[in-house]
Amino acid sequence: MRHMYINGDTPNVCRNFIKGNIIPRWSRMKFPLFLGIVVGSILVVASDDKLNSNLDEEWENWKLQYSRQYAEGEETSRRMIWESALSYIEQHNREYAMGKHTFTVGINQFGDLTNEEFNKQMNGFVMNEAENSTEEIEERDELDDDDDDDDNEISFKLPKSFNWIKKGAVTPVKNQGACGSCWAFSATGALEGQLGKNRKLISLSEQNLLDCDRRSHGCRGGLMGNAYNWMIQAGGINSEQTYPYTARQGTCRFRGDMIAAKIRKYRSLAKSESRLARGVAQIGPIAVAIDASRRSFQYYKQGVYFDRRCSNRNVNHAVLAVGYGRQRGKRFWLIKNSWGLSWGDKGYIKMQRNRRNLCGITNYMVYPVM
Known part of the structure; x- marks a missing residue:
């Protein structure tokens, strides 16, 4: 809260209190508490005066x-x-x-949160655990062995644009609420994409992961890889209908008799934007992590997102890459978020593509294998 008085200046009434000119000698022992109340009241009034009526x-x-x-x-x-x-x-x-x-911003549900509060509450990808993980993961993806130069897409024969939403492999935008469970939504989103490719699109349960994946930390963050490891060990995951979302971690209530999807393993993509493009086009929606810490991201509305201050090394938020394309000459990744329809472009963001790994989008990319 901003204060009305600066440089040590205090109003006359406060100076009189300090000098003892107003408070009787017999009551000066209560002076600190009384002064705090008075000064606090003055500051509240001062703040009210600064508001735009x-x-x-x-x-x-x-x-x-x-x-x-x-x-x-x-x-x-x-x-x-x-x-x-x-x-x-x-x-x-x-x-x-x-x-x-290249993009606009707008007021949304995060309007009364400081940027620090926003990051603490909404961004729950734990990158340091990903870097220090000893979990064995099959690094080999399912892509063809072509030249892996980001600028040479001719040999890849990729379509100019690709969108899994139009192919029926993406569930409606969800809302993680005031819980850092983005990792769970990213993990289920990639698996839902594999189901959708086979025309069996089902909304899977993030709450199942939130409650049962104890290698992750519930609303305090986690990893998509940990979520997939839990699915492998448990034998599958429940649907959203069977295990509804509550936005808080609770007791694991996984139902082995109501499994909606199973996976055999999960794989990662090599750190390359061309690899991600081919992964999206050939494999399906890919679970990725980005730096979503900037104020520009907090209030993103429409257009192709580019913020030169966005880190390409430190990522803190898990999302889902569901496509790519071009708008007004700018290449972009089409990203599904988990902050509801009132954030961004109806829950999505277009992030500039091939701009030196903008926001670290290639730092951690995984997908499940059914």
């Missing part, structure tokens, strides 16, 4: 849309974060109109 109706509508209710004394600080987000969005979109950006 022209946004009152919009704020109320936003709270209603996203069912926001705040504890006493919290709403002012949340409103200030929200107004800051609106200011950022307005500035970015103004620059977009000037040709400085």
Whole structure:
């Protein structure tokens, strides 16, 4: 919360309190508590004064849309974060109109979260565990042995664009809620894609993984590889209908008699954008991890996403690559997220492709083998 007074300056009433000119001698022992209450009240009033009253109706509508209710004394600080987000969005979109950006941003359900809170709550891919994993994984993918140069796609004979949604291999966008379970949604998404390729598209249970995969950490993050290892050991995974999502980790209630899908193993792709393109086109939707930490990602709306500050080394969020294409001369990856329809382009984001591994999209790529 921003303060009204800076550089050590305090209002006259506070200076009088400090000098003892207002508080009787007999009550000065209670002075620190009393002063804290008074200063706190002054700061709340000061913060209220900094709010834009022209946004009152919009704020109320936003709270209603996203069912926001705040504890006493919290709403002012949340409103200030929200107004800051609106200011950022307005500035970015103004620059977009000037040709400085390739995508737009917009207010969404994360409008009252600081970027730090957003990252802690929503991004649950644990990269350090992926790097330190001793799990044996078959590195060999199922792709043909062609030249693996990112810039030479002629020999691959890839289609110019590809979209598994149009081929019926992608379930509707889901919502992980206030839980860092993106890893589970990414893992099920890739397996749902394999089912969809065989025209048996079924929505699988992320909650099953959240509760039962103890190598991962529930709402505190995990790995798609761990999820697949659990499926192999358990003999399969339940459907969303059998094991509904609750957005919190609980007791494992896996039903071995209600298995919706099984896998034999899982594989990874070599770190290459051309490899990912071929994987998407030849194998199916691929579970990938990206850096989703930027404010620009938090409020992404439409267009081809590119933020030069997005890390190509440190990834923190698991998503699903379901296709690729070109828009206004910009190549992109079509990415399915798990933050509901109100985020991004109806739950999806187009991320610029072949831009030096933008946001680390090739750092961790896996898919299940049925």
